[in-house]
Amino acid sequence: MPHQRSLASNRAGPSVMAGLHLDGGTVFNRIVMPSRSEPSQTAEDYLERIQELIEEKGYARVVDIASTLKVRQASVTSMVQKLGEAGYLKYEKYRGLILTDQGRVVARRIQNRHATLSRFFSLFDLDAETQRADIEGIEHYLSPATVEMLDDLARFFEKHPAILRQFQQGRSPRPRKPNDLS
Ligand code: MN
Secondary structure, rough: OOOOOOHHHHHOOOOOOOOOOOOOOEEEOOOOOOOOOOHHHHHHHHHHHHHHHHHHHOOHHHHHHHHHOOOOOOOHHHHHHHHOOOOOEEEEHHHOEEEEEEHHHHHHHHHHHHHHHHHHHHHHHHOHHHHHHHHHHHHHOOHHHHHHHHHHHHHHHHOOOOHHHHHHHHHHOOOOOOOOOO
């Protein structure tokens, strides 16, 4: 879930607006202002979802963004305004929300990173829904260096399937209930 993140993983920079009230009444001390150079983690969630909606339906409506991110429409409106001011998207009459070139560059980077993580996690026989949820949970916190390392690691295992098998076979069996995600 996008807003169940710990404070420990918050990489707060100078453009931090602390203590934002998010849905559910929880106070998070996290970056909320997207900057031109690097959008915040929250902003990344929005850009990623907006890009997915545009790919699926051709447009992104506030109501759809709100339901996929499980936030209030008012929160979407406010973030969309900030993302617009930061130059990532704009509102076009009759077309709705669209990403600017700059927004598309960032969205593509976010999608590539998600794809890299999927490629890595799918090596290990984890179930698809666990993978998806975990990637959504961590992706906005990983540094480019870590993502590059996981990309290389995925490539390494793909190139050496015998080593991957050896690793998989050497893992300790842990009994799990079917829906136990802990
Ligand atoms: Mn993602």
